[in-house]
Amino acid sequence: MIHILYVVLALVALNLVAMWGLSRLRRGRARTGGMGALVAVDAVLAVLLVLEVAMALFFAQSDGFNITMSSRNWFARHWHPVNSLGYRDAEPRPKAPGEKLVLVVGDSFAAGHGIDNVADRFGDVLGRKLGAGWRVANASKIGWDTVDEDKALESYPQTPDVVVLAYFVNDIYRAAEKAKFPLPFAVRFPKGAVTGYLVDHFALANFVYWRLARMGNLEDAAKTFWDRLRAAYIDPAVWGEHARELDSIVDWCRKRHVRLIALIIPSLADVAGTAPMTARVAAYFKGKGVETVDLTPVLAGRDPGDMVVNSVDTHANVKLNAEMAGLLEKAILAPAPAASGAD
Template structure:
């Protein structure tokens, strides 16, 4: 029996090399090359991790069987092992299960959201947008939707639930082609540049605007947002555990972290600081200049903080007024948002992006505005 325990220990030591290779590759300058790296584990990497945990459990149970059960060991140590081994095995099986559980999350911060991203963030066209490929379509009105993750449809499992797709369907795909240029993390300056570089000349431009669009220029002008870095509240071994393993990572992201009040204060300051606001409006003017150069009609939809609708409208009013002064049709949705129950406004508990219901509201309001003579 001793020899069997020794061979299991030797095999565990060899598994330790695989453990380092799979879970700590960065510490040894080992790099994997696959789509999505380093943001997420690929399906094959997770399969390799599953194999590691499965083999590790076999060896742990083998040692337990020959060291405690078959030898009929007694005493405090045997009792501790008898309690500890089932607990370890249970935790490992939970780790394996959570390697395959998707959950959307703002910013693709959690491991569960990385699984979600890999599973649902399709299609992706040759330009990197979460959208169809560009086609030569004569006689169709070309509509470009520009914005951030709300426009891109973050959190929606079916791309057809997104407001740009619903807009094309309601206007008629036989006469209209809607392209979505939404990109997670985009700000106004980036959006103006991407509009200019997009190979399709628009007849209509739809700007999706969210209050955090001013964030980057606010930071450039010296405003700070404290506590926003992921995992900033973790130190030492706990940080490693949460960042590298699925079960503790999932638990961590179910708990509250940086409060909304911190971000709300940042946004409130940004829109009332003339230095920040004027710089932001200059970025918007580049988008207006592009519209004028193409002769396109332009619409703007302001998506509010979905649980702070009235306050949000107050923050972004200077931007709305500016766009209206430049001939942009601002399509209001706040009254409709307030009629949607709060839980139905967002895609999930840990993801505050717009739900399919909210996207339908936006599509309906845009359709109504575009059909007006």
């Protein structure tokens, strides 16, 4: 808000200078016209200032990239509780006698990116559906991939009875990096000192800039990224590296007799386009004898607008989180199949 104050002070100073200049003119059309123009300009600037203050104080909207001021406002308002492990969840605690612990591990989808109330996240909804004798905890962070999720399992202070691995199709990112198969996503930040200052410090300029960017460079960058991501899944070196990452999670659960359920999430903006990727992941887990809840066939043909948080955040909305919880409830309460597949 300090930057808005600077603008107000600057406008007051400019008005004083303008008024002084107009006062030196003789009465006539020039002076009258000048006063009219000054009033009109001030009216426009006043409206912009009101909009700026309103957006800075009240406009909070998540976006998928978390690069806008409105998204930062959203996180400040909604991203809680955060426990001592850094997860958006209650503090971990030992299991009560007879209690079964479900641990949801994943990235932004599991952490609830875009979900205002943490109680509406699929893991929390699942906990209420399972009822007495069950507890669902969350070990997820934005931007995580399979390697991060594996480390989270190993370091979690309690051994769960069930692990729900929320797999999103960009979880292969680290494997692609190791295999020297770059997955670039170049975001063009504002250039120039003035533009950069306005976009970084003023909510209205920030909103306009990033909305325009989404129709230009961000859309092009996203298309390039998804094309490369599809290619990564059929690259033998990348997939081999990724399979080893997934093996580590499967082996961790198997050695501790922990039931593993893979929740496979396609791109909600393009379910059909990511179907070959989710199919390969589902085939991997099934080959290992791991239970899968593959959302691709469930969501095929649906309007993305009915599934996502908003037009600039393609994470799952509250309704879809509830649906995922229902599918997981059925999977967890069904008898666990006998372990099979290669070790």
